[in-house]
Amino acid sequence: MLRSLISTAAITLALSAPAFAETFEVQMLNRGEEGTMVFEPSSLRIATGDTVKFIATDRGHNAESVEGMMPEGSEAFVGKINEEIEVTFDVDGYYGVKCKPHFAMGMVMVIAVGDGDAPQEGFLEGRMPRNAKQRFEAQLNAF
Amino acid sequence: MTKFINPGLLPTSRRNVLRGSVLAGAAAMTGSMVTGSTPSVPNPVPNPNLPDARVLRVQQREMERAAPADLSGLERVRQKMVRPPFAPEHEQVATGDPKIVEVEMVVDERLMVVDEDTGASIWAMTYNGSVPGPLIIVHQDDYVELTLKSLSRNQLEHNIDFHASTGALGGGGLTHIYPGEETVLRWKATKPGVFTYHCAPGGAMIPYHVCHGMNGAVMVLPRDGLKDGDGNPLTYDDIAYIGEQDYYLPRNEDGTFKTYANAGDDYAESLEAMRTLTPTHSVFNGSVGALTGTNALRSEVGKTVLMIHNQANRDTRPHLIGGHGNFVWESGSFSDAPQTGLETWFIRGGSAGAAMYTFEQPGVYAYVNHNLIEAAILGATAHFVVDGEWDNDLMEQVVAPRTSGA
Ligand SMILES: [Cu+2]
Ligand SMILES: [Cu+2]
Secondary structure (H helix, E strand, O other): OOOHHHHHHHHHHHHHHHHOOOEEEEEEEEEEEEEEEEEEEEEEEOOOOEEEEEOOOOOOOOOOOOOOOOOOOOOOOOEEEOEEEEOOOOOOOEEEEEOOOOOOOOOOEEEEEOOOOOOOOOOOOOOOOOHHHHHHHHHHOOO | OOEEEOOOOOOHHHHHHHHHHHHHHHHHHHOOOEEEEEOOOOEEEEOOOOOOHHHHHHHHHHHOHHHHHHOOOOOEEOOOOOOOOOOOOOOOOOOOOOOEEEEEEEEEEEEEEOOOOOEEEEEEEEEEOEEEOOOOEEEEEEEEEEEEEEEOOOOOOOOOEOOOOOHHHHHHHOEOOOOOEEEEEEEEEEOOEEEEEOOOOOHHHHHHOOOOEEEEEEEEEEEOOOEOOOEEEEEOOOOEEEEEEEEOOEEEEOEEEEEOOOOOOHHHHHHHHHHHHOOOOEEEOOOOOOOOHHEEEEEEEOEEEEEEEOOOOOOOOOEEEOOOOEEOOOOOOOOOOEEEEOOOOOOOOOOEEEEEEOOOEEEEEEEEEOHHHHHHHHHHHEEEEEEEOOOOOOOOOOOOOOOOOO
């Protein structure tokens, strides 16, 4: 990710990014259209360099990346419970996101960065709770 | 460049766009991609500072490298778990060599009534459907081989940390299971005593699960049984297994207790209630009155009971009203000589202790947490109903209450 960029490149990005990067908001909810304990929206496609802000509309949730469900070269992120983190996605690919305490209840979402029309190899292969897998599958189908 | 926004998505303001991008740029300077804030939300919960995945992979590698344990010639026995306050069938003095003791526990999230009078209830997280979980009894140098299963209808992730075991966060690091999964863990009982076990899924989920009933006790007896301070054998006729549970139930504005449709739904509000450190209930064996009235424990004059008291979270001070602790291992360690003749003993939160008493009088004994507010108002009371003959030498009502004229 950006760790590899030297500071001049970072400054360039800071100056040029406002021209096209966008911030998307995802709500963390106790109840939504997909049922209880959800991210809304749960399938989100963004462009390279866009930011996602996780909104603690309901309390008791967090947003963090799922190990094994991120593209090569991207960095893991972990929000605290009730914390509204903003994550900028600079590496194209598919990202699985979970709420740690409600992972087993299926509180997950997929963020697709860039134009890739399929998740990277093995995206759904890792061990995960059944409810999470079902929702991931539905979320991938929604793209 | 594709931009796809789901219908339910909040409109993104230009201000947000700018802020997000500028933050991203600033973050890039420090190498961090994530910025956090909790503007409208009280009480963010810290993340546990656990070592990162690399450290865990090192442990994994060492486990794969390790020589296999030599279990040849060890007899396997299966211990049938029973519901508290009862103890599984066991020998007080071990016969033969150390064994592998197989036990099975099924994680069961179930709605339980905490107090019938107020309608207080909780989606309890249980091992085998009871609060506390079942008592496991082995001897020193035995191996406990636990099969831990989680019902498919459960909602949450669980695991188990045995204070009696050695390594991998008490087994907690090796036993995380999701609904519909199972795992098997074997550990050697090297230290004699009574020990807590509990669920510990990580971070704030640890107290959340423990304060939803997910704890219990293991008793590791010395191979030659219990002893007094002079090395004389001590035996018991019965075990009373008592798990004290502090609950922190969220309330509605009118003071009544909230109800929830599912296990896990009360997470945020439970965290707020737990933060007060003030339990709404402190009960024995899961609910108010679980061991009183018609549910009282029973014994007889001349019989010896070993009272095992487990409290996985919070300090407590058991007292047997009308009796004593003749021999008390209040820290739980059978490596130490028991204290004798105690009135009240102390069980540290996160431990189990044991007290032995031989009943000398018939009647009702109350076994309480002698913070009497907790005993009488929060629920921490049990009863023993004891049959037998009265001893006037120990106590006699010389004059029944009458008008004194004073
Ligand atoms: Cu959540
Ligand atoms: Cu648990």
